[in-house]
Amino acid sequence: MPRHERWKIILILVILIASVLAIYPPDEKIKLGLDLKGGVHILLQAKGTPDNPITGDSIERLIAVMRNRIDQYGVAEPVIQREGGDRVVVELPGLDDPEAAIELIGKTAMxxxxxxxxxxxxxxxxxxxxxxxxxxxxxxxxxxxxxxxxxxxxxxxxxxxxxxxxxxxxxxxxxxxxxxxxxxxxxxxxxxxxxxxxxxxxxxxxxxxxxxxxxxxxxxxxxxxxxxxxxxxxxxxxxxxxxxxxxxxxxxxxxxxxxxxxDEAQRLAIMLRAGALPVTVEILETRSIGPTLGADSIRSGVKAGLIGAALIFVFIIIYYSAIGLVADISLVMTILLLLAGLASFKATLTLPGIAGIILTIGMSVDGNILIYERIKEELRSGKTVMASVDAGFRKAFITIIDANLTTLFAAVFLFYYGTGPIRGFAVTLSIGILASVFCAVFVTRVLLRILISKRKKLLFPAFKERS
Known part of the structure; x- marks a missing residue:
């Protein structure tokens, strides 16, 4: 193996090991949303005074302060909505300390x-x-x-x-x-x-x-x-x-x-930064809730995603032979990087987030196909395998960046203007785009060059050296 390739392999291995450590154990590191895991349902009653009566504006300000507190506390994708004229429903996905979150929500902090x-x-x-x-x-x-x-x-x-x-x-x-x-x-x-x-x-x-x-x-x-x-x-x-x-x-x-x-000092600091509640609130009801989608819907969604991913893996290997296996390895690393990103940013995975993962798989495969087809074009023009690989990556790079950058801008706008599951989809898609581009233009290239340098006879016919 050439010396200049060794540091690239080491970098890939380090990133791979860090990604596995970031998501292990997955039950603790990957947070699931209300639709997949359930959480805590809290019903709050706003209480006014003669000097500070309950109005529509005070309820809206109450919701805004609560959302600010919960966001700073680290609970991703909560459901906070008005119920009637003076009540607010708060639903928080699985928490390690529900009582602390309840205190954070219910305290006026004046x-x-x-x-x-x-x-x-x-x-x-x-x-x-x-x-x-x-x-x-x-x-x-x-x-x-x-x-x-x-x-x-x-x-x-x-x-x-x-x-x-x-x-x-x-x-x-x-x-x-x-x-x-x-x-x-x-x-x-x-x-x-x-x-x-x-x-x-x-x-x-x-x-x-x-x-x-x-x-x-x-x-x-x-x-x-x-x-x-x-x-x-x-x-x-x-x-x-x-x-x-x-x-x-x-x-x-x-x-x-x-x-x-x-922890108490941290909660107090959050409440003071977010500001005092405009009105006092009373907690009328607190209960645990199950997944909103139901177990059958969750199993069906996950099953569909796994079947789709498996079909893509098989198709790539059948169509591109050995270098298809390289693309599949790159695809697996893309998924690992995506999950590691979710765990590192403490994002919440919801069913729309799973849809973002499936979309990432498709986009990652699309990037590899663009690269491979460019390589085939270079081979047909008479270049050697190694020269064709370098030229194929160089010519496909701009197209891949352009397509993914456009999608990334759309994801950023979805995150900025969206709420709840829409933001979850945007976060998953954004991390997936960055991971897929890295794996397509770096990991795939390094693995291909190593495979070619070993002169394995597993490459499809178009990759044979030309005299």
Whole structure:
């Protein structure tokens, strides 16, 4: 084998092994859509208020925010549609953690920064009898706890009374059980431009925030007026943290820390980036759903695809003999690259996606036929086999690129303007086009040159050397 061909074989083998690793095991790597696998069905009820009633526009904005959240969460091809005047149906294809997705969908994610005016002390846990040696010790500890609790409850009532006397004040409960009396919301989620997950110096996940120009100025004022004091960070009316401001913050950035896991911090960042829901929602129903097409339809579709592919493989071998086997090897690698692309991009495979795979097989065979017919033309003109192969690939290259580029543009427009299964078809077709062009103009050529260099007598008669 010529030395300059070895690196090409090595590259093909590396790509082949990487593709197999990318799709193995296929049950875990290839995500199936609602039509093939089923998923989770969620029915949501929008709830308005006198100040924020339910309107057609608010429902449309609700759907837009939900779609943005779900897309960022990585769930491909969800079904999100309006039902009636104030309900939304969400169907998500197979999920590893449905509860996390439900939380992501149902949480309003209204972010606020408010100065802390006053706060109740944290109420300790109620004493337990087994932690004390005698009943007298337990009763004494219980009495002290009750007195402490009563004082906290009394202070809570006082804070609520103060909030009623001043409309700019509000009362909120913290995750630690404390009751906070808070000033007006100085900075809110509408001032955010980005929210990302990071880690503090102890390796704990946090959410970093970036504000727009208005938010930067407001946060600068809030921090400068509350140095040495607490500023509460509220999410959906609950205090998730209340750090003490150590210095003026004028860079337009802040950080939310808490008892987050990495996944929880990621979901919070997604919700903040996507924005708050325009209205609150209540989850009325959650249930698992089976494949929408039914098992018989799925089996029939897959069977038709396999039979069609098998017929193409057999036809190529019969018509082109040994070099037909080269085309079939190239075709198998095209399919592997396509599946590896779907797995790498975490795309969802649906029945229209399977149609895209079958179309890719046809287009890949079409490219090989163009190349082989050009080679035959060059042979008939009197050139040697190797020269005919090089000329055939060179002349077929422009035609292949032109035809596939046109189809790729159509797939891009389908993805941009389409939704659901249409986008799935567009993704599959786009990856398939790139894979088929690579395999047709590179893999097939390398394998053919190796076969010819070995001077195997398996080539069809038109490929015999001419004296």
């Amino acid at each position: 972010l606020e920064f408010r100065p802390v005016v006053d706060v109740t002390p944290a109420i300790p846990r109620e004493p337990e009898r087994q932690n004390y040696d005698t009943d007298e010790e337990y009763q004494s500890a219980l009495k002290r706890w009750q007195e402490y609790r009563d004082q906290s409850l009394s202070l809570e009532e006082e804070l609520r009374a103060r909030s009623q006397s001043d409309p700019s004040f509000t009362v909120a409960r913290g995750e630690d059980g404390r009751i906070y009396l808070l000033g007006p919301a100085e900075v809110t989620g509408k001032h955010l431009t980005d929210a990302r997950v990071a880690f503090d110096n102890l390796g704990r996940p946090v959410v970093t925030l970036k504000f727009n120009r208005e938010g930067t100025n407001l946060f600068d004022e809030l921090s400068s007026e509350n140095i040495g004091k607490q500023v509460a960070i509220l999410l959906d009316g609950a205090v998730i943290s209340a750090p003490v401001v150590q210095e003026r913050i004028s860079a337009g950035e802040a950080q939310i820390s808490g008892r987050f896991t990495t």
